[in-house]
Every structure is written in structure tokens, then in C-alpha cells.
Amino acid sequence: MIDVYSWATPNGHKVHIMLEECGYQLDRDWRAIPIDIGKGDQFTPAFLKISPNNKIPAITDPNGPDGKPIHLFESGAILLYLAAKTGRFLPSSTRAKYEVLQWLMFQMGGFGPMLGQNHHFRLYAPQKIDYAIERYTNEAKRLYGVLDRQLATNRYIAGNQYTIADIAIFPWTNRWEKQGIDITEFPHFKRWFESIGQRPAVKRGMQVLTDLRKPSFDATANELLFGASQYKKR
Incomplete structure (x- = not known):
């Protein structure tokens, strides 16, 4: 176990x-x-x-x-x-594998840390610092835009297969409304988010x-x- x-x-x-x-x-x-x-x-x-x-x-x-x-x-x-x-959830071909890994690194190196800062300054910081809130809210919107553009031509984050890239990114988007995000501004992301959220294993x-x-x-x-x-x- x-x-x-x-x-x-x-x-x-x-x-x-x-x-x-x-x-x-x-x-x-x-x-x-x-x-x-x-x-x-x-x-x-x-x-x-x-x-x-x-x-x-x-x-x-x-x-x-x-x-x-x-x-x-x-x-x-x-x-x-x-x-x-x-x-x-990780393709065996070299090309497809690295296409997935780049999006895993996107989440690990940018998407997660920036949204973490967004959460901190919007929800937890003892002092409300307008500069920090604006900076990380704008960065969150930029990153959601990156996902939206990618999902405009792909069913999933790294192509047409569900992979660890989707698994890594989804939990960070679950509280989009608390990140200052209007999900309707990102229709391709919204489609993906709602689809992933319905997967039984994701719900569990x-x-x-x-x-x-x-x-x-x-x-x-x-x-x-x-x-x-x-x-x-x-």
C-alpha cells in the first residue's frame, strides 16, 4: 500500500x-x-x-x-x-512526452507559484497591499490566457490525450473565483475545466x-x- x-x-x-x-x-x-x-x-x-x-x-x-x-x-x-x-498519463513517444512535460513544468515553475502568491495576498496576508494584489491578479489572468489559447486548439492541455499535465493544473484552477478570475473570459479553459471536473477520479x-x-x-x-x-x- x-x-x-x-x-x-x-x-x-x-x-x-x-x-x-x-x-x-x-x-x-x-x-x-x-x-x-x-x-x-x-x-x-x-x-x-x-x-x-x-x-x-x-x-x-x-x-x-x-x-x-x-x-x-x-x-x-x-x-x-x-x-x-x-x-x-504520460505518452511513450519522445515528442509527445516532452510536449506533456513542458506543461507540467509550466505548472510547477509558474502557474502554481504565481497562483499561490495570488491566494496569499488576496486572502491571507495580514495587510492588504494593493500593488501585490494587482500584480498577482494580473499575472493570474495572463496565465489563464496562456491556457485558454492552448485549449483553443487542443482538447486537453498537451494535446488530445488526458495526461499528468491536466492532473497537475486542474486543482490549482479549482478556486478560480477567489483568484480574481472571470471564467467567462476564457471560454476554452472553461470548457476544459468543466469537463475535467466531471471525471469520477477527479471528484474522488x-x-x-x-x-x-x-x-x-x-x-x-x-x-x-x-x-x-x-x-x-x-
Whole structure:
């Protein structure tokens, strides 16, 4: 059974969705082990052994590539690992594979981090900084425009096949309304978003651990996530 150390966040949901899409069933083939980032679980020595960057998600697979257990952190690396393990959602041809990987890198290097900053300054920052809100809202709109143009001529993010690129990007778009986005301005993205959201495995994956997540962060959680605790030497 694969252990998934996770929380109900976009990066966590990526892995939850991937496992369900690959035919792994929660509590039969994989376990969701909650790492409550609002309580500081991500800083415990046990978790840091698996995820040295103190970020979720991370996994432990007792049946690694060489028959030995493997520990992995970084959601993009986990998606690639599961794609290789199952032979699903990453094309085998060199050209198609790299077309998918460029969009995975788009999410990992730009789309996710920029939307993370958007969320922070719009929803969580203790002070409302107009410059930061405007900057990251405009960047979010630009990035949604990139997706919309790509989806104008492609059924899925990287072409006509559903891949890890779609799995990586979808959870980050689930709260588009809180990112200052008007989804009607991006009709091709809207079509894709609504289609992906109807997939049974996506629905299951997006629900994992959501019953444990609080609707908002309290002062303790804010300090752990955004204050000095984040930068302590460990």
C-alpha cells in the first residue's frame, strides 16, 4: 500500500487524483496520512525525513522500482513516478512526452507559484497591499490566457490525450473565483475545466482530506505558514 503524506491543497490533490485515475483505490491501495500544515505537522522530524523541504505531498511506496521502498517528495516528481509505475498519463513517444512535460513544468515553475502568491495576498496576508494584489491578479489572468489559447486548439492541455499535465493544473484552477478570475473570459479553459471536473477520479481525489481542513486559518496557522516558524533552522 502506498502511503501519501498530504493535505487538502492543490499540490496534495494532484497526487490524490493521479492515484485514483491510475486505478488505485483509497484505503485499499493507498492511504492518505494527514499532515496538518496549520498545526505544524510538516516540521516534525519524521516528516522531514521523507520531505526535507517540509512541504506536502510526499509518498512512501514499499514496492519501489528495484523492489525496495522509495520515498518521494515534490508533487511533480510523484506524478512522473506514478506515470512510470503504471504506464499511464504520460505518452511513450519522445515528442509527445516532452510536449506533456513542458506543461507540467509550466505548472510547477509558474502557474502554481504565481497562483499561490495570488491566494496569499488576496486572502491571507495580514495587510492588504494593493500593488501585490494587482500584480498577482494580473499575472493570474495572463496565465489563464496562456491556457485558454492552448485549449483553443487542443482538447486537453498537451494535446488530445488526458495526461499528468491536466492532473497537475486542474486543482490549482479549482478556486478560480477567489483568484480574481472571470471564467467567462476564457471560454476554452472553461470548457476544459468543466469537463475535467466531471471525471469520477477527479471528484474522488478532490475530496480526500477535505473534511479535516478548516475553512480559514487561525492566528497559529498563519504564523506557522507565513511567519517566523517557516524559517527556523531544523
